[in-house]
Amino acid sequence: MSNKKRILFIVSDFYHNGAQREMYEFDCALDKDKFEVTILSLTELNIRLDLPDYFYQKHLDLGTKILFLKDFISKPKKSLITRLLNKTLGNSQHKKSNNNRELVALLENYSEIIYMGEYIYQHISNILPVDYSKRIIIFVMCSRFQSENYRNFDKNNNYLFIGGFDKLKHIEYEFEGFTDYKYQFMPLCLTVTNEYNKWKFNSNKGKPKKIGIFTRLHKDKPLDPFFYAYQVLLSQGLGVELHVFGVGDYKQAEYDRYINNLSLDGKVYFRGHQSDMKQTIIDEQLDMVWFQGYNNLPAGYAALEVCLTGAPQLFWDFFTGENEQINKLDKETIYPHYKDLLSFVEASEIILSDEKIAQEFSEKQFQDVFNNRDIHKNVSIIEKILLEE
8 A cells, every 4th residue: 555645735726837837847846755745727728729738748747646626526407596595595505515425535535635726715615514624735826915715714724825025014914814824934835947048138239139928818916007118218218128928818908908008009019928938038138027026025936936937027016015125226135126117217227238237147146036036945934844743
């Protein structure tokens, strides 16, 4: 009989997004002599034409077993009268009990259940018995400014949150209101390489400077500060272009209203999804990248990928608490974060025009990711938690 600990990771889907990327990085790095990994997906395959199930086959290639929630949740067809009676008589708990038996039976086969995102637990907790888990392990994928993800949480449960927040004051801010939780710092990590560290400063004054943004085009991925900054750069007569890379429709994301209001129509280039963004940065010869940040932390895997190319980045800070390192472009700062538009524009001009400073941030950001964000070095943090009795 195998002595491996059986671990179930619950994910939303297999799209090419950040949470799904983190799941894949763990699947690659976890010691399979110690752990037997299974993934339960909330979403079936081939649901969206614009988002292929990018990581599905990659997990299968690693030998990971994949299950789908639909196979463990019953959805009996009920008449309108039955639904009204259930609502009137308050039969939701009875319905919940009937609906979760197969799921509970599945979960009982595993030593630990890991929710890859607070929104995953929010969904599953509506199905499971109230007192099902003694310890609820959640990888934090969002932050307090996206507070709807915590809206229906029972804040008295015993949670173990795992995430990239590294300061006590910040952690207390994020989980304010929770009464029984532990927190484990685990930075976003990936398989690092120096193969793509080929960025070079563009000293050709006759060539337009290219700024890149890598993101999923969606309303919960705000880009308005960057559009304002771009408009200011153009108004100052700088030869600069803004290229936005990522899946989605910019009109559905409601970016068009900012573009129209700022007279940027035809001046922002939406380039679509990139299968290899590191190679895209090299091929496109981007001069710098703008990215979303959160209290001096890059807010996503795309930023780490950028660092591995050496392209320098500046960040707009979406943290709503107090940031003591805000609006600074100095030697102590690795990932400069801004909330002041003119300071952000000024810093962008410096990175685009001053080769020495641009090279300094290129090197600092590359070294930080290469030395500190290697999943194969840091996975032991998670393995230790999973091996606890």
